[in-house]
Amino acid sequence: MTLRPSLDLALIGNSSIAALLDRRGSIVWMCWPRIDGDPVFCSLLDGDASKGGFFSIELAEESEAGTEQSYVRNTAMVRTEVRAASGASFAITDFAPRFRHHGRMFKPPMIVRLIEPIEGMCRIRISCRPRLGYGEKIAARFSGSNHVRYDLEHSAIRLTSDAPATYIVSESGFVLSRPVTLILHSDETLADSVGHVGQNFRAQTIFHWQEWVRTLNVPLEWQEQVIRAAITLQLCSFEDTGAIVAALTTSIPEAPGSSRNWDYRYCWIRDAFHTVQALNRVGATATMERFIDYVTNVIAYERGPTLKPVYSIVPESPLEEVEAPFLSGFGGAGPVRVGNAARDQIQHDVFGSVILAASQMFYDERLPSKGDKSLFLSLEPLGMSALSNALTPDAGIWEYRGRLRVHTHSAAMCWVACDRLSRIAAKLELSDRALQWRQSADELKQTILSRAWNENLKCFAGSLDGEELDASVLLLHEIGIVPAHDERFISTVDTIGRLLQRNGHVRRYSAPDDFGVPSVAFIACTFWHVDALAAIGRVEEARTIFEDLLSHMNHVGLLSEDLDPMTGVLWGNFPQTYSMAGLIVAATRLSKQWGSVE
Known part of the structure; x- marks a missing residue:
């Protein structure tokens, strides 16, 4: 993955954490666990993405014909559509949850990535490579039944998904036959199924931002x-x-x-x-x-x-x-x-x-x-x-x-x-x-x-x-x-x-x-x-x-x-x-x- 120096970037966040995505929907900058922390994804500052760290969702084999990226209207939520040369396509919706819950603002250090097929059959590859120490070393990773844990210096982050963990760890391509949810969060068990959490958080976050804009x-x-x-x-x-x-x-x-x-x-x-x-x-x-x-x-x-x-x-x-x-x-x-x-x-x-x-x-x-x-x-x-x-x-x-x-x-x-x-x-x-x-x-x-x-x-x-x-x-x-x-x-x-x-x-x-x-x-x-x-x-x-x-x-x-x-x-x-x-x-x-x- 080679990055062209560009500020064609989209921002997601929740006033606790923030991330920058390039036009292909890859997260190239994200500090953890808050906006001034160690950037676990920092390939924005290094042309060698394997050194800088990134979180990408790409076509596995077929060449890419183009992408379209925009904000969901009046929100801090980004939608990236990826088209393959064959005409097949899929979309990634990225956001950080933010909404009122139990009388206070819920804004955890968390990024939700929803992948949905649009047309045809796409084989995709998920690559999540966090680093620590401003690119000094790659985070050690450990696979669970439905998640991958990445060890940082004094904590850990967890990528929970309803996609097979084996595909994520091996960065192998797989057919996107149904919607897939990825949630990057603190090393804790989610309270519900990852798909339900993702959809629930999406709906509540959209409602929050659109009401704020009103x-x-x-x-x-x-x-x-x-x-x-x-x-x-x-x-x-x-x-x-x-x-x-x-x-x-x-x-x-x-x-x-x-x-x-x-x-x-x-x-x-x-x-x-x-x-x-x-x-x-x-x-x-x-x-x-x-x-x-x-x-x-x-x-x-x-x-x-x-x-x-x-x-x-x-x-x-x-x-x-x-x-x-x-x-x-x-x-x-x-x-x-x-x-x-x-x-x-x-x-x-x-x-x-x-x-x-x-x-x-x-x-x-x-x-x-x-x-x-x-x-x-x-x-x-x-x-x-x-x-x-x-x-x-x-x-x-x-x-x-x-x-x-x-x-x-x-x-x-x-x-x-x-x-x-x-x-x-x-x-x-x-x-x-x-x-x-x-x-x-x-x-x-x-x-x-x-x-x-x-x-x-x-x-x-x-x-x-x-x-x-x-x-x-x-x-x-x-x-x-x-x-x-x-x-x-x-x-x-x-x-x-x-x-x-x-x-x-x-x-x-x-x-x-x-x-x-x-x-x-x-x-x-x-x-x-x-x-x-x-x-x-x-x-x-x-x-x-x-x-x-x-x-x-x-x-x-x-x-x-x-x-x-x-x-x-x-x-x-x-x-x-x-x-x-x-x-x-x-x-x-x-x-x-x-x-x-x-």
């Missing part, structure tokens, strides 16, 4: 894309703790040959805020509530008004950055990294991100438990840290590893912390606190805007008193520090569009960094550009860029982190919450209103 406030236009983005963001959350990971993979390069290979399976406070903001736009507020619980635990863990930019989905877990030597990387483009050294960086925007995410708790009447004085008092120390650090150097939103500056975005997010605390205090009728935070915010705003403006560039620069272009200044209107009609912001949008945009796609910045000059566009930056254009009244231009960007989504409507503006090829970790969140925000802003329907 509660979304989707725009009139681009509903399918917004729904898919919302489901994807939900799958990038780890519901047990409330953490939201930046992406579900590690070490997919930002660009070919760049060595910009990072592990994104962790919770960046900044990225999580953008996810919360997007889901709030469509009415999915439960993720915000769980994220606030997560941040509360982070604050308690830190025992003070300090925040790191990124944490594990369990805040106390270490994130030491190391290389996994047994995998050659995506398309051979190593290294494969585990952990992320960004945890040790100073990034001041995190204070504003937390307070922005929490602010809706004080205003949204739909929430069962609204923000109160106690929550406000827990946020105030973060505001004090923001105020004291706003004009001091940090690594910035792009996490430069070789330089520190007073980045405009970081300083502006510190202003956000003060501004929103003032508003929250006024809402709670804490007039003294509201006045104090307002005075601090106004003074800080004046300093930031005067020092960030570069008269030569006719643009807000990426750092105070700086000269560099940075797409993050497109967010200055979004966060409220400058109005869209301000001539300086309008000029900034023009400058960014002229100098950072290529073929309609926006790069993060133009100056060389630790790894050279960036060559790809950061997809979220293009969405920010779309939002900024719409804000200054250039709506048709914004819609054109937005619809072009949608055309670069993969075959099932997902986006990664980056896009080559010359070839349109997706790069970077996948799926990227920044990108999917940007899609939702832009779509809800640009869409025609429901009242315009004739």
Whole structure:
């Protein structure tokens, strides 16, 4: 089995576990027993599938004529149809169970694979080859009467099936004369027959997702894309703790040959805020509530008004950055990294991100438990840290590893912390606190805007008193520090569009960094550009860029982190919450209103 490097991948998951399938229906990436664990299937990061591990269901002998893959409508369930050259065909339906059971959400570490004959007679081969230690060694396997057990380092997983275990262990072909169920799960006995469990879980999981989608406030236009983005963001959350990971993979390069290979399976406070903001736009507020619980635990863990930019989905877990030597990387483009050294960086925007995410708790009447004085008092120390650090150097939103500056975005997010605390205090009728935070915010705003403006560039620069272009200044209107009609912001949008945009796609910045000059566009930056254009009244231009960007989504409507503006090829970790969140925000802003329907 040879893998072509591609991000034509489909995602399944349940906010506990997740897996990525290639277009042939093979699982090429799945971490166990949770979304940041050891990838038992990791052939996505190694061209030699026998080394990387995979779970495939293929034609045994006959050549394949093609496949079709799509999501079951309004669910996180993927259906792959495989056609043989003879015209025979079969389908694989893949999902991770998620539904309410006994008053709580049932979301076990489990993948269900349902194989059904469609036409003619197919001989298929099932190959399940989990590995451990990031590809270091193959899991030992032991066959039972109706299952195969695979031993991992500290646990085991079980593949239970109503197909003969002998065929699975030997990877021999057999005739698909009836539907077959495969369930990959913890090493425990299923409570019922595998076929009944599979069908029952399928029905309940479909019902769960379709009911969840019914509660979304989707725009009139681009509903399918917004729904898919919302489901994807939900799958990038780890519901047990409330953490939201930046992406579900590690070490997919930002660009070919760049060595910009990072592990994104962790919770960046900044990225999580953008996810919360997007889901709030469509009415999915439960993720915000769980994220606030997560941040509360982070604050308690830190025992003070300090925040790191990124944490594990369990805040106390270490994130030491190391290389996994047994995998050659995506398309051979190593290294494969585990952990992320960004945890040790100073990034001041995190204070504003937390307070922005929490602010809706004080205003949204739909929430069962609204923000109160106690929550406000827990946020105030973060505001004090923001105020004291706003004009001091940090690594910035792009996490430069070789330089520190007073980045405009970081300083502006510190202003956000003060501004929103003032508003929250006024809402709670804490007039003294509201006045104090307002005075601090106004003074800080004046300093930031005067020092960030570069008269030569006719643009807000990426750092105070700086000269560099940075797409993050497109967010200055979004966060409220400058109005869209301000001539300086309008000029900034023009400058960014002229100098950072290529073929309609926006790069993060133009100056060389630790790894050279960036060559790809950061997809979220293009969405920010779309939002900024719409804000200054250039709506048709914004819609054109937005619809072009949608055309670069993969075959099932997902986006990664980056896009080559010359070839349109997706790069970077996948799926990227920044990108999917940007899609939702832009779509809800640009869409025609429901009242315009004739």
